[in-house]
Amino acid sequence: MRNGGFMAGQDDRNRKGDGLAGAFTSALSLLGAGVxxxxxxxxxxFALNPSSSQSIMARLGAGAAGGIDSFAPTGDPFRDEARSWFEASKQSVELPARDGGVLFGWLLPADPVWASPDRHALWSDFGRGRRYGIFCxxxxxxxxxxxxxxxxxxxxGINVLLPAARGHERNADRYVGMGWLDSWDLLGWTGLIVTCDPDAKIALYGVSMGGAEVMMASGLDLPGNVRCIIEDCGYTSVWDEFSVQIGMQLHLPPIPFLSAASAVCKRRAGYGFKEASSVNRLRSARVPMLFIxxxxxxxxxxxxxxxVFDACASPEKERLSVEGAGHGMASATNPxxxxxxxxxxxxxxLA
Known part of the structure; x- marks a missing residue:
């Protein structure tokens, strides 16, 4: 049911990994810093530049690779109904990005009376003190x-805002932020809600990269309106997660390959893989958190x-381990x- 059914696409991902690993094998004939x-x-x-023809996003669009978080397992009786509701109810919202341009998301009001005929959110109609969820x-x-x-x-009865992550959907003109750049964007999205509803009660929820995103946001200066955070299968840091993947997908060591990619990312996207750490941000967390x-x-x-649980400094934190659940499958395994x-x-x- 969730966006993380990784195991469903294992064969495609193996082919994807073998193809990219082959390219690196050829490159290894070079020496030194050039490699x-x-x-x-x-x-x-491949991983972070959706405008590249060799990116995983381009390969997904061409059907050449299996997705990582985009497989939806069958057998969910609510998914078709939920998807129809989503398409019929979604309203486009925009956020001025802190680095220029505009970021896009979808708003789904809890009460249809607030729906705007021009399909744009009428935030001013929401009243005050209402409940909101930002889902990543x-x-x-x-x-x-x-x-x-x-x-x-x-x-x-919760109004839901679903931002597209950087490098994804309508924000595909940007480099992928792996939750790190997006965590700063969450400050903007929460601020947008609070500006229109100063008494808003907000929950942050994220799965996989979205889980890392909300953990990374936990240590930022969130408004007091953010009452709780729920993360599902987020990673400790971008470095740690890519270290797992570069070995599992490409059969390559993190050093020098991941170090080189991190340096390129720092230069082009503005962040390094070790810098992008959920663990470090959680050490400054103050909001109640649930880890799944x-x-x-x-x-x-x-x-x-x-x-991540041990690193969290929040005075109120809980954890839920779901026995036998694979990546992003906790809710489907034991709903x-x-x-x-x-x-x-x-x-x-949010009471």
Whole structure:
């Protein structure tokens, strides 16, 4: 049901990894710094530059590679209904980006009376003191991947905002931020809500890269309106996650390849892989947090749950391990435990 069904596309991802690994094997005939620069640029373009013809986003669009967070398992009786609701109800919203230009998202009001006939959100109609959820999708995904979560929140009377991550959907003209750049954008999205509803009660929720995004936001100067954060299978840092993937997908060591890619990312996108750390931001967290992870997750290894939970400085924090759940599959594996815990957590903090 979630946007993270990684295992469903394992064969395609193996082919994708083999193809890129072959390109690197050819490059290894070069020597010294030339290899590091070439590999760093190639890795950056593949993973983080959607405008590159060699990017994973381009390969997904051409059907040449399986997605990482975009597979939806079958058997979810609510997904078709939720997707139809999402498409019929979504309203475009815009946020001026701190580095220029505009970022886009979708707003789904809890009450249809607020729907705007021109399909743009009439924020001023929301009144005051209402409940909001900002839901953050995963890598190579899109906001509609969280249509079921948004639909359930809508039924509970929560207004849902689903920003597209940098490098994704309508924000595909930017480099992928892996949650780090997007965490700063969350300050803007929360500020947009608070400007229109000073008494708003806001929850942040994210899965996979979105989970890392909300953890990275936890240590920023969030407005007091943000009452709680829920993260599902987010990673400890971009470096740690890419270290797992470069070995599993490409059979390459992190050094020098990942070091080179991080240097390229710092120069072109403005952040390094070690700098982009959920763990470091969590050390400044003050908002109540719920951490969720499937015990069978090998894509974002389950062991990362202990590290992020232990790092969290919030005086109120909880964790939920879902036995046997793979990456992003916790809610589908045990929906009663998952949604029971999430509903109780939101009920306490958005009351």
């Amino acid at each position: 590091r620069v070439l590999s760093g640029s190639a890795l950056f373009d 999708h995963g890598y190579t995904g899109k906001p509609s991947d969280l249509c079921v979560e948004a639909y359930l929140a809508h039924k509970a 992870h499937g015990t069978a997750d090998t894509f974002v290894p389950y062991e990362m749950l202990d590290k 009663d435990a998952y949604w029971g815990r999430v509903s109780a957590f939101l009920g306490r903090h």
